[in-house]
Amino acid sequence: MIAPRWTSMVVLIGLLLAGSTVARADDAGTLAPDEHDVLDASAGDAEPVPASTTSEDAAAQAPIDAGADATDEPTDEDDSVAEELEDAGAEVDAGTDEVEPTPASSTEPPPSDDPAAPALEDVPIAKPPTVEPTERPAFVIKTILGLLGLLALAYVGGHPRVQQWERKLGVAQLVTAGFPFVALGLVARAPSVGILTDSVLAALGPLLRVGLGWIGFVVGFRFDARMLANLPKGMGTLVSVRALVTFLAIASVSIVVLRLVGALPAWPWSDPMLLRDGVILATAGLLTSRTTPSLLEKRGGHPESVSLVQKVLCLEEIAGVFALLVIAAYFRPHGAGVSWQLPATGWLVLTLGAGVAVGLVVYAILLQSVKTNAESLVLILGSVAFASGLAANLRMSPVVVCFVAGLLLANFPGEYKARLGETLERLERPVYHLFLVVVGALWRIEDGLGWGLMVAFVVARLFGKAIGTRLGAASGGVALRPDGRRALVVAPIGALSIAVVINARVLYPSGSTSIVTPILGGAVVTELLIHALTRATARENGDGPRPASSGEGAA
Amino acid sequence: MILLVVLVVALGGLMHFARSFSAGDGTSSGTAMSFGYLLLTAFFVGTLFKQLRLPRLTGYLAVGVVAGPNVLDLVPHAAVDNLQLSTGVAVALIALTAGTELEFRSMRPLLRSIGWITLIAIGGTVFLLSAIVLLLRPLLPFMQQMSVGQSLAVAWVLGVVTVAQSPAVVVALRKETASAGPVTSTVLGVVVIGDLVVILLFAVASMLARSTFGASAGFEETAKALAWELLGSLVIGVIVGMVLAIYLKRVKAGAGLFVLTTCLVVAEVGRRLHLDPLLVALAAGVFIRNVSSVGDVLHHEIEASSLPVYVIFFAVAGATIHLDVLAKVGIPAVVIVLARGGGLLFGTRIAAKIAGAPESVQRYAGFGLLPQAGLALALAMLFAKLFPEFGDEAGALTLGVVAINEIVAPAIYRVALVRSGEAGKDAPAHAPAPEAGTSSQPSA
Numbered sequence: 001m002i003a004p005r006w007t008s009m010v011v012l013i014g015l016l017l018a019g020s021t022v023a024r025a026d027d028a029g030t031l032a033p034d035e036h037d038v039l040d041a042s043a044g045d046a047e048p049v050p051a052s053t054t055s056e057d058a059a060a061q062a063p064i065d066a067g068a069d070a071t072d073e074p075t076d077e078d079d080s081v082a083e084e085l086e087d088a089g090a091e092v093d094a095g096t097d098e099v100e101p102t103p104a105s106s107t108e109p110p111p112s113d114d115p116a117a118p119a120l121e122d123v124p125i126a127k128p129p130t131v132e133p134t135e136r137p138a139f140v141i142k143t144i145l146g147l148l149g150l151l152a153l154a155y156v157g158g159h160p161r162v163q164q165w166e167r168k169l170g171v172a173q174l175v176t177a178g179f180p181f182v183a184l185g186l187v188a189r190a191p192s193v194g195i196l197t198d199s200v201l202a203a204l205g206p207l208l209r210v211g212l213g214w215i216g217f218v219v220g221f222r223f224d225a226r227m228l229a230n231l232p233k234g235m236g237t238l239v240s241v242r243a244l245v246t247f248l249a250i251a252s253v254s255i256v257v258l259r260l261v262g263a264l265p266a267w268p269w270s271d272p273m274l275l276r277d278g279v280i281l282a283t284a285g286l287l288t289s290r291t292t293p294s295l296l297e298k299r300g301g302h303p304e305s306v307s308l309v310q311k312v313l314c315l316e317e318i319a320g321v322f323a324l325l326v327i328a329a330y331f332r333p334h335g336a337g338v339s340w341q342l343p344a345t346g347w348l349v350l351t352l353g354a355g356v357a358v359g360l361v362v363y364a365i366l367l368q369s370v371k372t373n374a375e376s377l378v379l380i381l382g383s384v385a386f387a388s389g390l391a392a393n394l395r396m397s398p399v400v401v402c403f404v405a406g407l408l409l410a411n412f413p414g415e416y417k418a419r420l421g422e423t424l425e426r427l428e429r430p431v432y433h434l435f436l437v438v439v440g441a442l443w444r445i446e447d448g449l450g451w452g453l454m455v456a457f458v459v460a461r462l463f464g465k466a467i468g469t470r471l472g473a474a475s476g477g478v479a480l481r482p483d484g485r486r487a488l489v490v491a492p493i494g495a496l497s498i499a500v501v502i503n504a505r506v507l508y509p510s511g512s513t514s515i516v517t518p519i520l521g522g523a524v525v526t527e528l529l530i531h532a533l534t535r536a537t538a539r540e541n542g543d544g545p546r547p548a549s550s551g552e553g554a555a
Numbered sequence: 556m557i558l559l560v561v562l563v564v565a566l567g568g569l570m571h572f573a574r575s576f577s578a579g580d581g582t583s584s585g586t587a588m589s590f591g592y593l594l595l596t597a598f599f600v601g602t603l604f605k606q607l608r609l610p611r612l613t614g615y616l617a618v619g620v621v622a623g624p625n626v627l628d629l630v631p632h633a634a635v636d637n638l639q640l641s642t643g644v645a646v647a648l649i650a651l652t653a654g655t656e657l658e659f660r661s662m663r664p665l666l667r668s669i670g671w672i673t674l675i676a677i678g679g680t681v682f683l684l685s686a687i688v689l690l691l692r693p694l695l696p697f698m699q700q701m702s703v704g705q706s707l708a709v710a711w712v713l714g715v716v717t718v719a720q721s722p723a724v725v726v727a728l729r730k731e732t733a734s735a736g737p738v739t740s741t742v743l744g745v746v747v748i749g750d751l752v753v754i755l756l757f758a759v760a761s762m763l764a765r766s767t768f769g770a771s772a773g774f775e776e777t778a779k780a781l782a783w784e785l786l787g788s789l790v791i792g793v794i795v796g797m798v799l800a801i802y803l804k805r806v807k808a809g810a811g812l813f814v815l816t817t818c819l820v821v822a823e824v825g826r827r828l829h830l831d832p833l834l835v836a837l838a839a840g841v842f843i844r845n846v847s848s849v850g851d852v853l854h855h856e857i858e859a860s861s862l863p864v865y866v867i868f869f870a871v872a873g874a875t876i877h878l879d880v881l882a883k884v885g886i887p888a889v890v891i892v893l894a895r896g897g898g899l900l901f902g903t904r905i906a907a908k909i910a911g912a913p914e915s916v917q918r919y920a921g922f923g924l925l926p927q928a929g930l931a932l933a934l935a936m937l938f939a940k941l942f943p944e945f946g947d948e949a950g951a952l953t954l955g956v957v958a959i960n961e962i963v964a965p966a967i968y969r970v971a972l973v974r975s976g977e978a979g980k981d982a983p984a985h986a987p988a989p990e991a992g993t994s995s996q997p998s999a
Contacts, residue, residue: 205583206590357569364562374862381863382594389588390573430812
């Protein structure tokens with residue numbers, strides 16, 4: 001039998017193969033009209049420029065700096081400046097379109113020249129042209145070879161000997177965690193390979209949003225509210241202190257690194273964008289992979305420790321989703337493409353309301369008309385796609401909206417849960433792995449700032465979790481066993497953390513690209529750290545090395 | 556039922572609410588939202604229709620029509636365009652299913668009937684429709700300036716375009732009603748072969764018609780294009796079938812996803828290469844069913860994921876129906892629909908009698924030839940492109956005919972299947988072994 005991860009990879013390659021046809025077609029033709037849209041809109045999500053920048057400076061920076069008119073709150077004056085610049089031929093057309101909202105003075109580096117922008121931007125999707133007759137034979141041959149390649153890859157990947165090599169090389173845990181899919185995205189995005197081009201990524205945009213929603217839904221659906229009723233004494237304090245310390249440690253370190261090493265040293269400390277990026281990283285960092293308890297169990301951890309770790313992680317997920325809710329509500333885009341202007345608290349309520357509404361609708365459907373697994377599949381796919389699209393359309397977080405819907409469905413009474421869970425499980429890995437491929441394509445691995453940030457992030461996270469766990473356990477009076485403490489400190493980064501940063505990139509597409517590396521790179525480093533630690537512990541105890549995968553599937 | 560209606564309204568309200576925020580038509584979020592909305596609402600309305608003893612797929616179509624750009628505009632044009640990717644996959648998957656259902660050995664007794672029906676019903680109706688178009692000439696402004704020769708040629712092309720059937724609807728209804736028997740098999744065989752015949756006839760007729768308008772875009776070029784589309788599709792389909800068969804036999808795991816991937820590749824690559832994805836997938840399915848030993852496995856894998864595919868396919872098809880066109884070409888379109896129906900029903904009856912087919916085939920098989928969908932729409936659009944001088948107006952007429960048949964014919968065919976006594980007779984013979992979590996098609 002072939003391993004599921006390889007199966008999914010085969011599927012992904014197939015999708016990429018189909019996508020590559022778009023890419024080739026694009027390359028053959030002239031600039032598609034939609035590509036103009038992409039460029040315009042990329043500029044359109046303009047973020048503020050340094051306060052010192054004058055409109056003349058901005059004009060000089062055009063067309064790169066589309067945020068020429070973005071200072072604090074957009075004003076009529078700002079709009080008129082933009083109009084003047086437009087009239088003057090400067091390409092600042094999008095400056096009025098979408099401006100980062102800022103409660104206070106805001107400055108941000110010029111919009112990054114992000115090659116992954118098409119997948120993140122919410123712009124019309126490009127239409128690929130057809131292939132010229134002269135190019136068809138080569139195209140057909142490539143396609144057939146691609147299909148044969150998939151077949152061979154699936155066969156080889158599932159072979160026991162190949163899996164044995166993975167274990168010998170110590171990469172089995174990374175493979176299990178889905179990192180080959182991130183690598184696949186990275187490779188496919190490389191200009192020399194040219195499979196995941198701008199237009200393909202733009203076409204995969206809906207998938208990215210559905211993937212985010214799917215992760216949120218799965219996490220929400222796994223949360224059993226009854227757990228809250230049986231929390232051990234002091235658990236609330238442990239989780240709060242641990243989360244707060246970790247959050248503050250990561251946020252402060254990230255802000256310092258971004259401020260000191262970032263592209264614009266003139267960035268003021270009080271800049272909300274600086275705060276936003278720090279908070280996003282801190283939110284992603286406070287979360288821990290769902291697989292930690294099972295990993296602990298595999299290592300022979302005490303059942304009490306396993307149970308306690310599980311509860312801590314569940315509560316942390318709630319904290320993380322809440323933080324994401326707050327970020328999305330308080331850092332709002334506004335401008336010509338957005339017709340509602342609500343206060344931040346309004347967006348908080350609206351986000352929760354959307355999640356509740358979707359959850360209630362799905363619940364009613366589940367009770368009424370879902371009798372088979374096929375119907376359950378339609379319902380889940382439709383609900384997550386609808387909720388994710390709705391959230392993204394309103395510039396809210398798909399993760400949060402779907403999380404709320406999933407949470408409600410997990411905790412409402414009814415006999416549908418087993419079937420729903422089964423359907424979710426069946427689609428979980430393919431959706432997650434496909435999501436990882438797109439994430440890999442969005443990852444700017446050559447970004448030095450990101451790697452610097454990654455080192456700071458991993459260290460801050462480790463120390464934050466260590467100190468937070470110690471302080472929290474002491475102040476809450478929770479007796480932690482050494483194995484449980486170790487699991488909480490050296491904790492793998494999970495799907496939800498990745499979803500948090502990608503969600504942030506979707507919400508703020510022209511924001512800093514450097515926030516992705518700390519999470520993806522940090523996830524790899526943490527996995528290796530866990531592997532090394534497990535081997536060391538096993539040696540100390542005189543046991544043979546045990547497999548130490550975090551086994552991160554989805555969520 | 557009331558709750559279902561409330562849910563449909565609630566979903567519509569949410570959709571309207573979200574769209575009032577920003578005009579994100581055709582964007583990633585708008586497309587994701589439209590996909591989810593159509594899937595959920597169509598599923599609900601399909602359930603409602605089932606309770607009203609109408610085909611579920613008519614419900615899916617109705618949702619597309621009402622929520623689509625022509626009525627409520629909850630799903631805008633741009634989103635419908637973006638969703639064509641999913642319909643492409645659906646067409647390939649449906650064709651693959653149709654192919655796996657064409658087992659030559661078991662169909663041998665029906666081949667005579669299929670041949671005669673194809674010849675008399677489809678061939679005869681082409682001539683009938685061409686004649687009707689000529690008779691309707693005073694009502695068709697685009698034909699009034701044409702010479703007799705030109706009119707004859709264009710009428711022939713229109714006759715071919717409007718006679719096209721829909722394997723997709725036939726397969727979907729067979730699944731929905733769990734039908735099995737001579738009527739079901741004969742209809743499936745006729746619509747599949749009919750598709751090939753129509754594509755061939757269209758190429759010849761349109762080439763002839765273009766020559767009457769002085770187009771010298773030669774015989775050789777058209778013949779090449781035709782050969783590429785027909786033969787290329789069939790050959791590549793066989794290769795795809797071989798790849799699928801090897802995967803299903805050697806690798807096995809994740810076969811459902813691999814099949815979906817293959818359908819995606821077939822749909823996307825095929826479309827850009829001017830191959831017919833329907834023919835490619837059909838050939839692959841026929842190859843797997845008749846040459847390999849994994850036909851049942853493939854059929855079972857497709858069943859597991861087919862419901863969402865059908866729902867979204869028909870909902871999007873409904874959203875692409877041009878209701879505005881119907882208002883303009885209403886009378887001629889209705890006349891053509893009636894003539895087409897009469898021709899196909901009468902022709903089938905005569906042909907089945909000549910072939911000595913069972914009484915049920917004589918009486919009910921013709922109804923299976925009435926539905927229209929993808930192929931007819933594609934030909935109508937191709938027609939408009941080939942004849943830019945009047946193609947848009949003529950295209951409007953054919954789109955009007957397709958729209959009426961798309962909405963009405965599935966319900967009629969469903970009734971025919973029920974009356975023939977074949978509905979509900981499909982034992983799960985195709986499923987080699989029920990697998991956890993992959994059950995079920997909706998029942999009739």
